[in-house]
Amino acid sequence: MGANTLSAFFQSIDVYNHVVPIVTTTTDTQAFSWGYGRLHPPSWLDCVVQSIKGLSELEPNWDSYGAVTVDNRSIVVAVEVIYAIASSIKAHEPTIAATPDGNVGLCWDLGNVSLDVTILPSGLMEYVFLDEVDSTRDYESRTRLPGDLSAMLSQ
Numbered sequence: 001m002g003a004n005t006l007s008a009f010f011q012s013i014d015v016y017n018h019v020v021p022i023v024t025t026t027t028d029t030q031a032f033s034w035g036y037g038r039l040h041p042p043s044w045l046d047c048v049v050q051s052i053k054g055l056s057e058l059e060p061n062w063d064s065y066g067a068v069t070v071d072n073r074s075i076v077v078a079v080e081v082i083y084a085i086a087s088s089i090k091a092h093e094p095t096i097a098a099t100p101d102g103n104v105g106l107c108w109d110l111g112n113v114s115l116d117v118t119i120l121p122s123g124l125m126e127y128v129f130l131d132e133v134d135s136t137r138d139y140e141s142r143t144r145l146p147g148d149l150s151a152m153l154s155q
Helices: 003-012 045-057 072-088 146-153
Strands: 019-026 031-038 095-098 104-110 113-119 125-131 139-143
Touching: 045 072, 045 095, 072 104, 072 113, 072 146, 113 146, 125 146
Parallel strands: none
Antiparallel strands: 019 031, 095 104, 104 113, 113 125, 125 139
8 A cells, every 4th residue: 555545545534523434343254344434532533543644654664673664554454443443432542653563553551451452454453462460361362353352442
């Protein structure tokens, strides 16, 4: 996905009128589809979207250890996932990061519980869920469904 396509994607999101991508998940088929709908966004939404967008400006070797640029497809999926989560639950603001291999990282630190997600360009999301109080709940897995992340954040 080129820079022009990424720019067009961000222009299509009308955050000021809160018309944003909305996810419909179907767990039976492990698929999801995107549409557009109205959202009453959390106060952090615009800032987080801008932070994710800013990852596209990182140059090669941005960490001085040979990191690659963040893949634009990972950026698009990350924004779509953030909107999906914000439209389905009252989530806290995530921390946004780039990974050295060119993916977007999202992290929710909720006191004793944290969820770390790496978003791959294919749309696959690798995640680690940690519970400092009950380590029997700790696990890591992969999903393509933003609803799975919403469910973990709602626990």
